[in-house]
Amino acid sequence: MPRQLTVLTAPDSPDAVLGTVLPAVRACLDGTAPLAVLPAGPPEAAAREVLAPAEPLEDGADLVVVTSGSTGRGRGVLLTAAALRASGTATLARLGGPGTWLLALPVSAIAGLQVLCRSVLAGTGPTVLGPGESLAAAVRRTGGDRRYTALVPTQLHRYLEREPAALRAFDAVLVGGAATDPGLLARAREEGVAVVTTYGTTETAGGCVYDGVPLDGVRVRADDEGIAVAGPVLALGYRRDPAATAAAFAGGEFRTRDAGSVGPDGRLTVHGRLDDVVVTGGVNVAPQAVEGALREHPAVADAVVFGRPDEEWGQRVVAAVVPAGGEAPDLAVLRPWVAARLGSPSAPRELHVIAAVPTLHTGKPDRRGVAAAATDRHGPPAGSRREPASGGQQGGPS
Missing domain, CATH: 3.30.300.30 (ANL, C-terminal domain)
Known part of the structure; x- marks a missing residue:
């Protein structure tokens, strides 16, 4: 009997995120209720078409994340609870242990959902940045011995301009989702911000390489056809698209469309999208x-x-x-x-x-x-x- 997807539209208030999405993420990680969170506004219709919620869900899938389609039409990525747990556990180990997370990213994307997953795995309650709320105000609501957040480069740039002291309050600021200028990273570190660059995709359950070093259990290689990732964080494939799944996940690894190189020390350098x-x-x-x-x-x-x-x-x-x-x-x-x-x-x-x-x-x-x-x-x-x-x-x- 196929399991029925729980389909949510990303809410715009912290109370709704904590009251609706967080419990659904917890059930997803338990493997009891597969989940999909769609973006609000105009992108929702296209995402729902890709998701096809009325169609039977593929065996083993616990989370379906519809990608943004930055290189074309979006796809529904099929993730397992095991992959999410592997990613979250390895992240917490790399950062130095559990902490309280500030959510400043949309929960319709893997980076935002992973903030909630890591909070569940850490046994801590996340703080959600409210619309129009300053970062400093959100930091004051974020308790615990260790504090983490995840941002895209544009957010890092804005907060460095406006609230650098608030950024310094975090034990780690993960930055990913797009290429980050070396100058921006240098400036953040000069300001005393504990910035950590992350590389990964929705197909790898989010960031799986931190400051060039793969998380525990993750393996990366690079050639003329792009970066390939293997390990327990990989998705099952794509929703209702076995041909694309077979092409992208051949040989037990995921072939990205990113150009990169791996140095003698095993450190990955990402050069950008092959498509771009x-x-x-x-x-x-x-x-x-x-x-x-x-x-x-x-x-x-x-x-x-x-x-x-x-x-x-x-x-x-x-x-x-x-x-x-x-x-x-x-x-x-x-x-x-x-x-x-x-x-x-x-x-x-x-x-x-x-x-x-x-x-x-x-x-x-x-x-x-x-x-x-x-x-x-x-x-x-x-x-x-x-x-x-x-x-x-x-x-x-x-």
């Missing part, structure tokens, strides 16, 4: 690296970089930036800034100024959404700037 690489003039450009260089410019508060078709270069590097204040930055200024740091092929050839970087329900930057908004089949949008064709050499943009 911009090939311009025969040169591979990593958008995350260009975004990091742009954010170092005093006139840029945030940036998203992507590629667009170009008759001369195959693809051109396009940047959408959020001004740091005052006048908007100029393409003629940003191009040499990036070239000096990453080489001329990485210098953007088209610039758009935006008010803010939109995010997916997971908190990740919506790179595809920004690219789509900037697309105009009749040419660049009004207010954008584009470098004219230069006639440079074949080996790459000049």
Whole structure:
């Protein structure tokens, strides 16, 4: 007899999270009631279509997490209670023991759900950051000998600007979900924040590599086809998609679409999404690296970089930036800034100024959404700037 999914829509109040989602997570970890938490608002309909709650649930699944679809249509990832427990137990061991967690991420994504899972496994009650609540106020409500939280890079940046003292109150601040600029990490550590970079996916029950080192029981390798992960944290596969499951989980490991390398010491370095690489003039450009260089410019508060078709270069590097204040930055200024740091092929050839970087329900930057908004089949949008064709050499943009 197939088990019936408990389907919740992510609530927007701390009381609802603690009163509805947390008990459901506890039952999910016990293996007594499989769970799915869908994002609120416009993404819910698409997530529900992927989830297909009326259809029988695959054997062994205890949690279904619908991914954000940052590289295409979202998928329903089938996780077991055993994988969630393995991830949570290894995390607590790596961080130095149980503690009280502050939830500052959406519970429709694996990172937010894992905060609740770790709290259950630690036997502690989580604190939930309320809408509009300051981090300092939430910290004051977070008791216990050890305090932890998990953030996406955008949150870390904002809290460093506004409330660095509140960040220092945590014994560990996990940062993941998107590439984190080395400059941002350096600044956080200079401020005395115990930041820990995490790498993982929904298919690995969330972060499974901390500061480059795999959690206990997790194995990673990397080749030209991307990073592969193995171990007890892996998902069963994808909801109602056996073909995709067979392709992604072949040989007892999960093949990500992330580029990376493993050093002689076993430490993993992630270079970015294989799908995001911009090939311009025969040169591979990593958008995350260009975004990091742009954010170092005093006139840029945030940036998203992507590629667009170009008759001369195959693809051109396009940047959408959020001004740091005052006048908007100029393409003629940003191009040499990036070239000096990453080489001329990485210098953007088209610039758009935006008010803010939109995010997916997971908190990740919506790179595809920004690219789509900037697309105009009749040419660049009004207010954008584009470098004219230069006639440079074949080996790459000049």
